[in-house]
């Protein structure tokens with residue numbers, strides 16, 4: 001079976017893309033799924049959490065997949081894949097990704113939005129992993145386009161407040177455009193409420209609004225599971241671990257496990273029996 005490639009996407013900064021990539025990645029890996037994470041944000045947040053920092057040598061980063069012509073022959077391509085402390089593999093971003101991004105925008109560069117897809121093919125990522133989670137940068141850049149062309153599915157973390165939900169309308173238009181011109185197979189894996197503060201009336205209203213928005217355009221993509229707001233998520237970031245490792249009994253860790261089970265079901269992935277409850 002070929003891996004499901006997932007772009008974790010929201011144009012809005014701070015929506016929870018990187019946290020979701022890390023902690024959902026752990027929850028899936030812990031359930032026996034082979035997870036490859038791809039850092040596609042020059043801010044390198046995921047890489048900081050993974051203890052790699054900003055300065056991984058560029059030939060060991062995602063830049064090598066995007067602009068192979070800049071690297072000559074620096075040895076095995078395999079060297080771009082690093083092991084994480086949370087049971088997944090990671091192709092990291094680094095500071096150098098900013099210049100790769102500029103190169104993709106230059107006129108005359110071939111296949112500027114196909115490059116991540118091709119790079120993952122060269123690595124045979126589809127055969128070696130079950131899921132590929134791409135941590136996208138905020139905004140809509142050539143890097144994001146590469147993620148959307150490489151992906152089978154889009155996973156959208158969003159806060160459940162008025163402005164965040166309003167912003168999603170623009171995001172759905174972008175996904176529609178990519179589907180029309182670049183990647184007709186692209187669909188939604190899910191829209192997931194993150195940093196959810198209790199069950200307030202406002203949150204319920206927003207949830208209903210989302211159901212309307214995505215019920216129409218994305219076939220009920222809204223996830224039943226939500227990720228609550230918890231300081232333990234930040235504690236886990238500081239410890240360089242997934243929250244499910246730092247505090248497996250905490251309710252927010254259970255949220256990630258429930259989300260992993262729901263998304264695995266949608267994506268047709270098998271989970272280890274004791275976690276799939």
Ligand SMILES: Nc1ncnc2c1ncn2[C@@H]1O[C@H](COP(=O)(O)OP(=O)(O)OP(=O)(O)O)[C@@H](O)[C@H]1O
Nearest residue numbers: 012013014015016017018019138195228229230233
């Ligand atoms: N469930 C949560 N509870 C509490 N804080 C959270 C939770 N999820 C994320 N955060 C915090 O919210 C902030 C933004 O999260 P994150 O970096 O994952 O968002 P992002 O969408 O990747 O941001 P960017 O657009 O800058 O890449 C971080 O400080 C993170 O620790």
Ligand SMILES: [Mg+2]
Nearest residue numbers: 017018041045
């Ligand atoms: Mg991020």
